[in-house]
Amino acid sequence: MGSPIGTRISTIFIPVSDVTKARDWYCDLLGVPADGEIVHGHIYVISLDNVNLVLDSKIFEKFKCDGMPRFHFDTLDIEAAYEYAVSKVVNILTEIENGHWFNISDPDGNVLMICQC
Missing domain, CATH: 3.10.180.10 (2,3-Dihydroxybiphenyl 1,2-Dioxygenase, domain 1)
Structure with missing residues (x-):
């Protein structure tokens, strides 16, 4: 029996300290419009070809850059x-x-x- 867990990755979470500044930085870098809505005051989703980048300021304090x-x-x-x-x-x-x-x-x-x- 195969695994019920799919092999496609659809979303990557990126911890950010300021979701508005991160939105502007990532959208500028990628050349995509920053016209989406910031959800719940801490999440911004950038939809790319095969994956969503989720910029999330709520998880930033737990993040440790390695x-x-x-x-x-x-x-x-x-x-x-x-x-x-x-x-x-x-x-x-x-x-x-x-x-x-x-x-x-x-x-x-x-x-x-x-x-x-």
Whole structure:
């Protein structure tokens, strides 16, 4: 008998200290409109192609940043993605490594990877 737990990940929670500032930062980085509603005063959902990013300020106090990427965003052009991140004055944590990835952090210290796939 197979597992009743699906293999699709539909949502990633990101702890943030200020949901409004985080919404603006992530929407600007991703080039998507920040036109959704902040729900319950602490949640903002960014719907992407195959996953929802849930920015949640209620869980921030329990969050402990360990310096590891929480996930990665795909890119078809790592050089262009790197230059774009630099132009956005994003906190760049690494140069392009092995020709296909680099790490950045959001204003709350969440480490994110950008990876050419």
